[in-house]
Amino acid sequence: MRVSPGRFVLTVAFCFQWSVVTFAQQDTRDLVDANHALDVYLAFPAPLDRSARDVSEVTIVFDKLNALDRQVAHAAVLERIATERSGKALVKWRFLLETLTPSLRAEFLSRAAGEANPRQKRNFIRLADTFWDRDTLKFLVAQLDDKSPADAEAGASPRSVRICDYALNVLNEKLRQDLGLRIGVGTGAGDAIVPDVAIGQRDQWIGTLKNALIAKYGSDLAIGK
Numbered sequence: 001m002r003v004s005p006g007r008f009v010l011t012v013a014f015c016f017q018w019s020v021v022t023f024a025q026q027d028t029r030d031l032v033d034a035n036h037a038l039d040v041y042l043a044f045p046a047p048l049d050r051s052a053r054d055v056s057e058v059t060i061v062f063d064k065l066n067a068l069d070r071q072v073a074h075a076a077v078l079e080r081i082a083t084e085r086s087g088k089a090l091v092k093w094r095f096l097l098e099t100l101t102p103s104l105r106a107e108f109l110s111r112a113a114g115e116a117n118p119r120q121k122r123n124f125i126r127l128a129d130t131f132w133d134r135d136t137l138k139f140l141v142a143q144l145d146d147k148s149p150a151d152a153e154a155g156a157s158p159r160s161v162r163i164c165d166y167a168l169n170v171l172n173e174k175l176r177q178d179l180g181l182r183i184g185v186g187t188g189a190g191d192a193i194v195p196d197v198a199i200g201q202r203d204q205w206i207g208t209l210k211n212a213l214i215a216k217y218g219s220d221l222a223i224g225k
Helices: 005-042 052-067 070-083 087-099 105-114 118-130 134-145 163-179 199-217
Strands: none
Touching: 005 052, 005 070, 005 087, 052 070, 070 087, 070 105, 070 118, 087 118, 105 118, 105 134, 118 134, 118 163, 134 163, 134 199, 163 199
16 A cells, blocks of 8 residues: 555654643652652651651652653753752752752752742752762852842842852851861851841852952862862
8 A cells, every 4th residue: 555645744743742742741740640649758857857668768758759751850850959948848859959860960959050030049059069079169159249138039138148148157166177277156156147247248258258269269169189
């Protein structure tokens, strides 16, 4: 039986369209499954408060996430991190980022660097040191120049904690011993910058941190070399 060229083209076009629809439907199912798994995960206590049973069940949830399409699952995780409004939940997201394989490092830093919403970028900044290397350091240092209030919905005020302030807090926590820094509201644990710190003082500390980073690692920030 001979097939006309026109019928052959139509057949190929139909098969291609069917394949596209099928893949799209699978991605949608994977996205729904990923978000359901993340909802289940977030319902568990924080890592240090989990029972042995909790630990076992969290492992099952992670196995389900890892069984889904990698790109879809990772995109779901990053979107949920971006839109997370509970500061207390960030410890759970940190544990997930540390545990999931393969690592989300590349996707995380790409999303973080490209995030235009200051409130959402704040979450990525606070979790960035999960992946501690030169690229993470450079991402955080770049944020030291961003004076945007991290919670734009609340409006700008002298008490607003800015993107640069969150970046300083992470960098100071991670590097204060290596750099010999004594900045912030205290020299122990906790954030260096809090809402009560005057803007001028914050900017002075940011300048001190920048100078210390360059003195220690050079202008190319060759950390870990």
